[in-house]
Amino acid sequence: MVGGSVPVFDEIILSTALMNQVISFDTMAGILVCQAGCILEQLNQYVEERDFIMPLDLGAKGSCHIGGNVATNAGGLRFLRYGSLHGTVLGLEVVLADGLVLDCLTSLRKDNTGYDLKQLFIGSEGTLGVITAVSILCPRKPKAVNLAFLGCPGFAEVLKTFSTCKGMLGEILSAYEFMDNKCMQLVENHLRLSNPVKENPFYVLIETSGSNAGHDEEKLTNFLEQVMSSGLVTDGTVATDNTKIKMLWALRERITEALSRDGYVYKYDISLPMEKLYDIVLDIRSRLGQSAKSVVGYGHLGDGNLHLNVTANSYSSSLLKAIEPYVYEWTARHHGSISAEHGLGFKKKDFIGYSKTQEAILLMQQIKGTLDPKGILNPYKTLPSSSS
Amino acid sequence: MVGGSVPVFDEIILSTALMNQVISFDTMAGILVCQAGCILEQLNQYVEERDFIMPLDLGAKGSCHIGGNVATNAGGLRFLRYGSLHGTVLGLEVVLADGLVLDCLTSLRKDNTGYDLKQLFIGSEGTLGVITAVSILCPRKPKAVNLAFLGCPGFAEVLKTFSTCKGMLGEILSAYEFMDNKCMQLVENHLRLSNPVKENPFYVLIETSGSNAGHDEEKLTNFLEQVMSSGLVTDGTVATDNTKIKMLWALRERITEALSRDGYVYKYDISLPMEKLYDIVLDIRSRLGQSAKSVVGYGHLGDGNLHLNVTANSYSSSLLKAIEPYVYEWTARHHGSISAEHGLGFKKKDFIGYSKTQEAILLMQQIKGTLDPKGILNPYKTLPSSSS
Numbered sequence: 001m002v003g004g005s006v007p008v009f010d011e012i013i014l015s016t017a018l019m020n021q022v023i024s025f026d027t028m029a030g031i032l033v034c035q036a037g038c039i040l041e042q043l044n045q046y047v048e049e050r051d052f053i054m055p056l057d058l059g060a061k062g063s064c065h066i067g068g069n070v071a072t073n074a075g076g077l078r079f080l081r082y083g084s085l086h087g088t089v090l091g092l093e094v095v096l097a098d099g100l101v102l103d104c105l106t107s108l109r110k111d112n113t114g115y116d117l118k119q120l121f122i123g124s125e126g127t128l129g130v131i132t133a134v135s136i137l138c139p140r141k142p143k144a145v146n147l148a149f150l151g152c153p154g155f156a157e158v159l160k161t162f163s164t165c166k167g168m169l170g171e172i173l174s175a176y177e178f179m180d181n182k183c184m185q186l187v188e189n190h191l192r193l194s195n196p197v198k199e200n201p202f203y204v205l206i207e208t209s210g211s212n213a214g215h216d217e218e219k220l221t222n223f224l225e226q227v228m229s230s231g232l233v234t235d236g237t238v239a240t241d242n243t244k245i246k247m248l249w250a251l252r253e254r255i256t257e258a259l260s261r262d263g264y265v266y267k268y269d270i271s272l273p274m275e276k277l278y279d280i281v282l283d284i285r286s287r288l289g290q291s292a293k294s295v296v297g298y299g300h301l302g303d304g305n306l307h308l309n310v311t312a313n314s315y316s317s318s319l320l321k322a323i324e325p326y327v328y329e330w331t332a333r334h335h336g337s338i339s340a341e342h343g344l345g346f347k348k349k350d351f352i353g354y355s356k357t358q359e360a361i362l363l364m365q366q367i368k369g370t371l372d373p374k375g376i377l378n379p380y381k382t383l384p385s386s387s388s
Numbered sequence: 389m390v391g392g393s394v395p396v397f398d399e400i401i402l403s404t405a406l407m408n409q410v411i412s413f414d415t416m417a418g419i420l421v422c423q424a425g426c427i428l429e430q431l432n433q434y435v436e437e438r439d440f441i442m443p444l445d446l447g448a449k450g451s452c453h454i455g456g457n458v459a460t461n462a463g464g465l466r467f468l469r470y471g472s473l474h475g476t477v478l479g480l481e482v483v484l485a486d487g488l489v490l491d492c493l494t495s496l497r498k499d500n501t502g503y504d505l506k507q508l509f510i511g512s513e514g515t516l517g518v519i520t521a522v523s524i525l526c527p528r529k530p531k532a533v534n535l536a537f538l539g540c541p542g543f544a545e546v547l548k549t550f551s552t553c554k555g556m557l558g559e560i561l562s563a564y565e566f567m568d569n570k571c572m573q574l575v576e577n578h579l580r581l582s583n584p585v586k587e588n589p590f591y592v593l594i595e596t597s598g599s600n601a602g603h604d605e606e607k608l609t610n611f612l613e614q615v616m617s618s619g620l621v622t623d624g625t626v627a628t629d630n631t632k633i634k635m636l637w638a639l640r641e642r643i644t645e646a647l648s649r650d651g652y653v654y655k656y657d658i659s660l661p662m663e664k665l666y667d668i669v670l671d672i673r674s675r676l677g678q679s680a681k682s683v684v685g686y687g688h689l690g691d692g693n694l695h696l697n698v699t700a701n702s703y704s705s706s707l708l709k710a711i712e713p714y715v716y717e718w719t720a721r722h723h724g725s726i727s728a729e730h731g732l733g734f735k736k737k738d739f740i741g742y743s744k745t746q747e748a749i750l751l752m753q754q755i756k757g758t759l760d761p762k763g764i765l766n767p768y769k770t771l772p773s774s775s776s
Binding site for chain 1: 414416417418439460461463467471472474475476484488489490491492494495496497498499500501502503504505507508510511512516528530531547550551554555556557558559560597598599600603606607659660661662663688691692693723724725726727728729730731732736740743744745747748749751752754755758759770771
C-alpha cells in the first residue's frame, strides 16, 4: 500500500518466517506470548481452541506475521471493540540497531516501572528495531456472533444509525462498517455478488459478539425495529449462521478485489472526524469528473476511518496530480490523518507534514537518531530525511 | 505513595489547576479534548450529562487532574473493562524541556503517520515533558450497573470464580476486585462497616455494566447459580440500587483508610501472574511473624494487580529491612512488576532493576537525555541517575 516492507534500493531483507513458535499462553488471563513470525490466522486458531480470540483481525490474516502487525500498528476489523495494539500489546522483545536485545516481553497487564519503551516500536514500521517476540492480551471467544446488513438513504442516516447502535447494542457491538452504492455496484459487476437488500445510497454492516445468543438477538431485534421505524434504515437482513455471515462480510471485504478489476487504483486511507467522513468522497468525485472511472468510499466508520479509492482505465500522472496533494490538503484542513492504518512507508513519508507538526517530526528524527544512529533499520522509510 | 509529585530538594512546583477548561466533546465518537488541570470527577460529570463516562475511575477522582492521571498512567477501577490509557488517550499537548509546544492533540481513533510520540509521555511521571492538554476516548454510559459481593473459601476458588465470570458475564464485566479476610476485619474494626456475607477467607466484588438491565440481571443470576452450586462461592449478596452499590464498594475502597488507622503502613503495589498473586502475601506474613501487626492483600485481581500492605505500631527500619528488598526479589523471581500502577517516583527509582533490564534502563536514560538534556523536568525521579 505504502511500500513499507518493499526494498527500494540496497536494503537487506530479513524474514522472521521461521520464528513461528508460541512461547506461552496463560488461559486464566488470556495472555499469549509468541515469536514474531507467527501467522495471525494460526495464532487465532491456537487461542480459539483455548476459548479466546486474537484482539485483531484483518484481510491479510492468512499470511501476515504478528511481528509485522505490531510494527505497523495494524488496525483492522476488531479495532472498534478491542481497541489499538497500543492497548492490547503487553510486551515486546526487540533487537536494536546495535544488536542488543531489548527484553520488554512482560506478560503483565499493568507495569508502571519507568517509560513504556515497547510503545515506541508499535507502528514505527521497523525503523527503530526488529520485533522478535510479542506478548498480547486476548479477549474471550464470543459465544454468539450476529450480523446485520442494512441500507441507508443518506450519509446522515448512516451516522444516526451508528449513534443509535452505540446506545442500543453497546457492549456487544464489534464492527460498524459502511460502503457506498458505487462499491456495491463494483462487487456486483466484477465479482457477481448480489445485493441482499434494496438498492440504497449507502450500506452498513453491523456485527455483534456476545456471551448470550438470546440476549444478543433480542438487542439486535430491538435496534432494528427502532432504526427501521424511524426511517434511518429502509431495508435490512440479518445473519446468525456462518454461511450467511461469510456471504455478507464478503460484500465488504472483497471491495478491494472488485476495485482492482475496475482498473488502476489510487488508494487513500484516511481518518477524519466522523461527520466529515464522506464529504471528501463527494468533493473528489466532483473534482475529478469524467477523468476518473469510479470514486468510492467505504471503511471502518466506527473508527472514523475512510478508504477513499479512485479508479481509472490506466495510470496517469495528470490524474494523480489532480488528486494529490489535494486529498492531503483537504484532510489536513479538517484535522484528519493522511494514513489511518497503512503507515507512511516509502510512498507517503514526505507527506507526513500534513498530519504532524514540524516539532513532532523533529522529535521523531531525534528518536530515530538515538536508536539507529547509522540509519540501518528499514532505511528510506517512514520519516523524511532530516534535511527536508 | 512513591513521592512522584513531592518536591524533595530544590524543585519548582508547577500547578495546572487553572487550566481547567473543556476544549471540545464529540458526542458522536465520544472524544473529549480538555486542558490538563481538569479534575477527573468533574470531567466524568461533564461527559455523563452527554451520556458517556470517563474510561478511568479512581479513589482520588475528586481532586486528581487528568494531566496527572496521564503522566502517571493511572490504572484504577475501570481498567479491566476499558483498558490502559495507552489505548484510550488519543492525543496530548506537551510542553518540552526547551519550551517548545509539542502539539499531538489529535482527536482521531486511528493515525499511523510516524511514531506515536504521545505514548512516551504516558506514565513518564512528568520527566519528559509537561502535559497541558489531553484528548481521550470515552465509552457510552452504561444503562445498568449491578454489583455482587461474594465470599470464597480459598484463593483457588477466587481464581476459578474469575474464570467462570469471564465466560458467563463476558462483555458486561466491569470490575473484579478481591480482598482477604484480614482486610475485612480491618474495615469492620476501624471503620465499623459490616460484612454483608458469611465470614470467609476471601471476598470478591464483581461489577457489571451493560446496556440492558434485564439481560444483565439474568446473566448475573445464571453466574451466581453456577458458582454457588459448584462451591466456588459460599455466600453472596447482590445490589442494583445506588445506596447498596455504594455500601458494598465502600468495603473495598476504604481498605486504605482502615489500614492507616491500624498503624504505620508499608505499601506495595505489584503485578504478578494471577496464579501467584496471593502467594506473596502468605510468604511475607509468615516471614514477618509477630513483628508485623497486619499483613493484608487486596486489589484488582482481574488486572493481576495486588496491593500488599503491612502495618506495624510504628515505623521501624528493621521491619523495613525484613520486607525490602525481599518483596522486590520475590516479585522479580516471578516476573512481576514492582510498581503496577503507582510509578517509581523518588522512593522506588533505584529499584527499577527488579522489573526492567539494564538495556531497557539505559535506553530510558538515553530518551531522557534526548528530551531533557539539562534534567530540569521532575528531577530526582523515576530513573536512577546514569552512573548507577
